[in-house]
Amino acid sequence: MITPRISPLNRRRWAWLALCAILAMVAGRQLMQRLWSDPVIVLQMGGPYEYMEAHSTASFSAWGRGSHDVSGGIPKSDARLRFIDPQYGFETPLARFFTVTFIRNLVADIRMSPQIEPLLIDDAMKVVVDLQAQWCAKGWKPIGARRNPTMADSPEWRAYVKQPPLSGRSYWQAGEKYQALLILRRFRDSRYPDQERYLITLAIAEPWLQFEEDERRFEPHHSPPPQPKKGATPCPSQPS
Structure with missing residues (x-):
């Protein structure tokens, strides 16, 4: 029995088709991941605007960039905050009120309400x-x-x-x-x-x-908040 030989041209064509299929699968998965996941604004305190733009999945509306030392912006949709730091990072629920201030294009402060409406x-x-x-x-x-x-x-x-x-x-x-x-x-x-x-x-x-x-x-609090019970503090540095 004679085994048909695949020409170099056909090999390259099949390799190209396989690569295209893999790229299409990866792109489709990324697209579906964005559809499945909540929009996220990814921020590093002191990090540049471009880092946020490259890593976030929520669109961002900025003002004052390029013409002022101080600028700001808000997400264009409800979005989570993903606060990036190797040790101190954390993530919030979806937020509707969410503002970021930049000083010379670097993140200076974040103010938000980590909810999309007042909660019970x-x-x-x-x-x-x-x-x-x-x-x-x-x-x-x-x-x-x-x-x-x-x-x-x-x-x-x-x-x-x-x-x-x-x-x-x-x-x-x-x-x-x-x-x-x-x-x-x-x-x-x-x-x-x-x-x-x-x-x-x-x-x-x-x-x-x-x-x-x-x-x-500070003057004594006229209506002091509840103090933690002994042994029930969430972090060791909290006074009992």
């Missing part, structure tokens, strides 16, 4: 507790905790934030690199007049507060 207390507490757990696991430490202890999903905390204008407020620091402020407060939503809804605010920047000095000059 059960859902709001899940977001707050999850963010704090991520920070604890990645080495962030609560700071200023004598006056602003970290929040917990407890009857005491639920009763506290239920009373406007009181709010839960915790500060966190990642080494000498970043600070974060997390706020939980009740929010009157006209769409749900018979429901208690809550708004979460998150701000991240380079360290801007020195709490050892600040806490000495």
Whole structure:
């Protein structure tokens, strides 16, 4: 029996077809991954705008670039924040309010509400507790905790934030690199007049507060937030 021989031209043609098929599969998988996954804004504090643009899956609307030292922008759709750092990285839920400030094209601060609408207390507490757990696991430490202890999903905390204008407020620091402020407060939503809804605010920047000095000059809190029970603190540095 004579085995037909494949000419070099046919070999190259088949190799080209196989390569095209592989590339089509990879492109299709990436496209479907974007469709399946939530849009993400990927940011490095102090990183360039171009890094965010290259790594994010959500489109971004920027203003002031190229003509001002300070510029800013917002995602064009609801998007998660993926905060990139080898040690301190974390990720938020989808956010609708999400702003980024750039100084000379570098990320200077992030302000967002990690939710797409005001939430019921059960859902709001899940977001707050999850963010704090991520920070604890990645080495962030609560700071200023004598006056602003970290929040917990407890009857005491639920009763506290239920009373406007009181709010839960915790500060966190990642080494000498970043600070974060997390706020939980009740929010009157006209769409749900018979429901208690809550708004979460998150701000991240380079360290801007020195709490050892600040806490000495603070007046006593007129309505102090719940203090953690002994042994129930989320991170070792929190005072009992």
